[in-house]
Amino acid sequence: MKKTPGPDGVLASPGRRSLLKAGLAAGGLVATGGFSRASEVNPDNLPPNVADWSRYLGAGVDAAPYGMPSEHEAHVVRRSVEWLTASRESSVNFTPLHELDGIITPNGLCFERHHSGVADMNPTDFRLMINGLVETPLVFTLEDLKRFPRENRIYFLECAANSGMEWRGAQLNGCQFTHGMVHCVMYTGVPLKYLLEEAGVKTNARWVMPEGGDSAGMNRSIPLEKALDDCMVAFKMNGEALRPEQGYPARLVVPGWEGNMWVKWLRRIEVGDEPWHAREETSKYTDLLENGKARRFTWVMDTKSVITNPSPQAPLLHSRGQTVLSGLAWSGNGRITRVDVTTDGGRNWHQARIDGPSLPKALHRFYYEFDWDGSPLLLQSRAYDDAGYVQPTKNELRAARGTNSIYHNNGIQTWEVKADGSVENVEIS
Amino acid sequence: MKKTPGPDGVLASPGRRSLLKAGLAAGGLVATGGFSRASEVNPDNLPPNVADWSRYLGAGVDAAPYGMPSEHEAHVVRRSVEWLTASRESSVNFTPLHELDGIITPNGLCFERHHSGVADMNPTDFRLMINGLVETPLVFTLEDLKRFPRENRIYFLECAANSGMEWRGAQLNGCQFTHGMVHCVMYTGVPLKYLLEEAGVKTNARWVMPEGGDSAGMNRSIPLEKALDDCMVAFKMNGEALRPEQGYPARLVVPGWEGNMWVKWLRRIEVGDEPWHAREETSKYTDLLENGKARRFTWVMDTKSVITNPSPQAPLLHSRGQTVLSGLAWSGNGRITRVDVTTDGGRNWHQARIDGPSLPKALHRFYYEFDWDGSPLLLQSRAYDDAGYVQPTKNELRAARGTNSIYHNNGIQTWEVKADGSVENVEIS
Numbered sequence: 001m002k003k004t005p006g007p008d009g010v011l012a013s014p015g016r017r018s019l020l021k022a023g024l025a026a027g028g029l030v031a032t033g034g035f036s037r038a039s040e041v042n043p044d045n046l047p048p049n050v051a052d053w054s055r056y057l058g059a060g061v062d063a064a065p066y067g068m069p070s071e072h073e074a075h076v077v078r079r080s081v082e083w084l085t086a087s088r089e090s091s092v093n094f095t096p097l098h099e100l101d102g103i104i105t106p107n108g109l110c111f112e113r114h115h116s117g118v119a120d121m122n123p124t125d126f127r128l129m130i131n132g133l134v135e136t137p138l139v140f141t142l143e144d145l146k147r148f149p150r151e152n153r154i155y156f157l158e159c160a161a162n163s164g165m166e167w168r169g170a171q172l173n174g175c176q177f178t179h180g181m182v183h184c185v186m187y188t189g190v191p192l193k194y195l196l197e198e199a200g201v202k203t204n205a206r207w208v209m210p211e212g213g214d215s216a217g218m219n220r221s222i223p224l225e226k227a228l229d230d231c232m233v234a235f236k237m238n239g240e241a242l243r244p245e246q247g248y249p250a251r252l253v254v255p256g257w258e259g260n261m262w263v264k265w266l267r268r269i270e271v272g273d274e275p276w277h278a279r280e281e282t283s284k285y286t287d288l289l290e291n292g293k294a295r296r297f298t299w300v301m302d303t304k305s306v307i308t309n310p311s312p313q314a315p316l317l318h319s320r321g322q323t324v325l326s327g328l329a330w331s332g333n334g335r336i337t338r339v340d341v342t343t344d345g346g347r348n349w350h351q352a353r354i355d356g357p358s359l360p361k362a363l364h365r366f367y368y369e370f371d372w373d374g375s376p377l378l379l380q381s382r383a384y385d386d387a388g389y390v391q392p393t394k395n396e397l398r399a400a401r402g403t404n405s406i407y408h409n410n411g412i413q414t415w416e417v418k419a420d421g422s423v424e425n426v427e428i429s
Numbered sequence: 430m431k432k433t434p435g436p437d438g439v440l441a442s443p444g445r446r447s448l449l450k451a452g453l454a455a456g457g458l459v460a461t462g463g464f465s466r467a468s469e470v471n472p473d474n475l476p477p478n479v480a481d482w483s484r485y486l487g488a489g490v491d492a493a494p495y496g497m498p499s500e501h502e503a504h505v506v507r508r509s510v511e512w513l514t515a516s517r518e519s520s521v522n523f524t525p526l527h528e529l530d531g532i533i534t535p536n537g538l539c540f541e542r543h544h545s546g547v548a549d550m551n552p553t554d555f556r557l558m559i560n561g562l563v564e565t566p567l568v569f570t571l572e573d574l575k576r577f578p579r580e581n582r583i584y585f586l587e588c589a590a591n592s593g594m595e596w597r598g599a600q601l602n603g604c605q606f607t608h609g610m611v612h613c614v615m616y617t618g619v620p621l622k623y624l625l626e627e628a629g630v631k632t633n634a635r636w637v638m639p640e641g642g643d644s645a646g647m648n649r650s651i652p653l654e655k656a657l658d659d660c661m662v663a664f665k666m667n668g669e670a671l672r673p674e675q676g677y678p679a680r681l682v683v684p685g686w687e688g689n690m691w692v693k694w695l696r697r698i699e700v701g702d703e704p705w706h707a708r709e710e711t712s713k714y715t716d717l718l719e720n721g722k723a724r725r726f727t728w729v730m731d732t733k734s735v736i737t738n739p740s741p742q743a744p745l746l747h748s749r750g751q752t753v754l755s756g757l758a759w760s761g762n763g764r765i766t767r768v769d770v771t772t773d774g775g776r777n778w779h780q781a782r783i784d785g786p787s788l789p790k791a792l793h794r795f796y797y798e799f800d801w802d803g804s805p806l807l808l809q810s811r812a813y814d815d816a817g818y819v820q821p822t823k824n825e826l827r828a829a830r831g832t833n834s835i836y837h838n839n840g841i842q843t844w845e846v847k848a849d850g851s852v853e854n855v856e857i858s
Contacts, residue, residue, distance in 0.1 A: 035567050035627060051554060053694065054642055058546030059674075060517025065506035067537040069495065070673045072552050077494035088489025100668040101617040102581040106536055108496040109669065117487030123501050125480060139465050147751050149798050152531040152785030186785070188530040198464060213483055238667065239529040240538065241502045245488075248499045265482065322576050356581030356615070357786060369578050 089117035094180030105183035115216035132271035135200030160258035189234030213267035221275035256332030290402035304410035305329035305383035316421035320374035331385035345378030377417035518546035523609030534612035544645035561700035564629030589687035618663030642696035650704035685761030719831030733839035734758035734812035745850035749803035760814035774807030
């Protein structure tokens with residue numbers, strides 16, 4: 001085997017700051033900006049001369065009929081917060097945004113939010129009824145649904161409570177916890193309008209109410225106009241069957257609108273002439289204002305962005321030189337047209353580079369490449385969408401809605417990068 | 430709980446034809462074209478009145494830090510063929526295309542092809558050396574790579590041998606086996622040109638040779654022009670780290686070109702002035718013609734398509750009425766512009782509906798909705814790309830290249846649908 005010498009591998013091992021600096025010094029990485037010449041490596045500090053993986057046969061093709069991530073990625077998981085909720089069945093876990101890139105969330109890492117745990121629905125007993133103000137109440141099996149024209153769309157799904165704990169100031173130290181109730185996958189399903197047309201919507205119909213088959217019987221009122229626009233009954237995500245925690249075998253997709261309207265384990269869709277004022281749109285998922293009144297039916301997830309790298313769980317591992325800042329932006333209104341970033345707390349803003357597909361109501365990935373001089377940084381990102389909305393500051397949101405709110409916090413997030421590369425969640429006025 | 434009655438659920442359980450017909454009769458689905466009125470269900474034939482999943486709490490949010498598919502999807506796996514190769518380490522398994530939809534392949538189901546098994550590479554010991562005709566030979570750690578500008582692209586990856594066993598006629602009964610050596614994911618990585626520019630490519634350089642860290646030391650010669658065009662060193666797929674079987678922690682991405690050039694567990698890239706004529710581009714991955722000469726350096730994967738549903742592993746489960754035909758098309762030259770399908774062995778062709786993102790060198794999903802009268806069908810699809818290429822018939826390929834070939838079979842595939850809905854792999858002249 002050809003030798004591939006280089007500095008000690010701890011560069012790839014987060015958190016080990018002292019070893020890192022040793023490695024940097026040994027490899028002379030500081031001097032060359034981070035890339036060691038094959039001729040100037042530290043001979044006392046090499047990886048195995050001939051690694052085992054280059055000497056021995058590896059696992060064969062029948063070792064993993066359904067593949068899993070490397071054991072070296074065991075730290076890349078959804079995480080929950082014990083103290084956040086009274087039970088684990090009506091709770092959330094969070095997508096590890098700081099470990100991901102691009103705009104697709106792998107199915108195994110899509111955050112979960114349940115109201116009575118994961119319904120283990122049997123697909124052969126799945127039924128979807130459409131009733132209420134329709135000419136012919138219908139019942140569809142899963143196979144029935146697959147006989148209607150399908151579409152494939154990449155959409156983000158964000159919980160209305162994402163970033164909710166930040167209303168009263170910086171609380172959680174990591175974008176997984178401050179912004180991790182969002183994911184983005186490709187859905188395959190049937191446009192809801194085809195199913196409603198099959199049943200025949202009556203002329204006085206104005207609303208639909210999707211209902212879940214879980215023991216919470218999760219339901220929400222949705223205007224008929226939205227139901228006939230871009231809603232889908234989806235049965236696949238990222239090509240394969242929906243995951244159990246995402247509503248297997250079928251869920252409603254309500255593009256751009258808050259996640260709890262995307263009813264999982266879909267059982268019934270009632271058509272009516274007025275909203276139902278269900279529990280989850282009255283006692284919850286409303287925004288209590290300072291004057292005691294509550295905003296209701298606040299469906300759209302507004303223009304938002306967050307810097308995922310660097311962030312508290314993903315410190316900078318080099319001490320200066322060329323650096324890549326990365327993040328996500330999204331809007332329930334449509335496409336993201338621009339993202340600006342600052343490294344000095346807002347004194348100077350730079351337009352970030354959006355890379356990858358730019359699709360309506362989907363995550364957008366942005367990057368800002370810069371030469372870090374090793375001094376502390378105050379990082380922020382600000383997103384713009386094609387409906388003309390600009391992401392507000394947290395203080396602008398508080399001025400408008402007070403501090404009773406939990407939901408719909410799309411305020412600008414600040415990370416403080418210290419000289420040693422570590423990162424903290426902070427607020428600046 | 431609201432009752433959601435309907436016919437017996439066996440419609441969702443493939444293969445149980447007799448039960449299926451009983452279910453159809455009981456639910457009167459034939460008469461209504463497949464969708465039962467809530468008023469006309471068979472009361473002897475209902476799913477559980479109140480299902481357990483609607484009565485009891487399900488699993489909480491810390492049950493699965495990394496999620497997995499439903500146990501009801503246990504049949505959706507990569508499958509290998511024992512007799513195909515002498516060893517399991519130098520072999521292949523196949524993507525279950527008939528169980529998927531959209532254009533994204535979930536990471537756990539991306540087919541595998543190894544020459545010495547899965548190299549279990551430690552990311553902290555990963556090194557990528559660039560040497561040969563460069564001004565400064567360099568060695569990059571994984572963290573070094575993440576300091577260069579990244580891009581995110583959705584590309585298909587197809588093994589040159591995909592459909593190879595069909596050269597001599599219909600052999601394998603299922604698109605998983607005839608066409609399952611293809612997958613399509615979103616890659617995140619560094620354009621190779623940035624790394625080559627960092628090392629400084631000398632003026633007489635014409636080729637590069639990526640080399641793998643597996644014990645096969647897999648290597649291939651690639652023209653410098655391609656390396657500087659759209660090749661990437663990728664470290665993420667569908668948002669998360671590359672899977673071990675896909676080259677963790679880093680692989681080369683060679684858009685539109687045959688899969689074995691996408692060197693996994695990337696260890697070294699040598700720059701040279703002529704091709705290396707390595708083992709895998711001389712004794713293998715060449716196309717032996719009738720006259721004894723072999724086509725070499727046949728890199729591009731040509732315009733191709735296949736109907737994934739219905740197909741031998743995915744029979745039609747209804748006896749007539751509205752039906753969705755679905756399939757995949759792709760081209761190493763660029764975008765798919767059109768797909769035609771026939772249900773009568775080529776007497777009549779219909780333009781299929783392409784749905785979802787249309788991206789260069791990526792899978793495209795097509796659908797054709799039709800009203801099945803229950804009689805036998807001969808299904809074919811024919812793809813066109815934006816470079817003007819049209820997918821050929823298998824006989825056109827044989828006339829041009831004879832029958833010694835294994836690689837680069839992009840011929841039109843035929844499925845025969847019988848009156849009972851079952852499907853077979855057949856050939857028609």
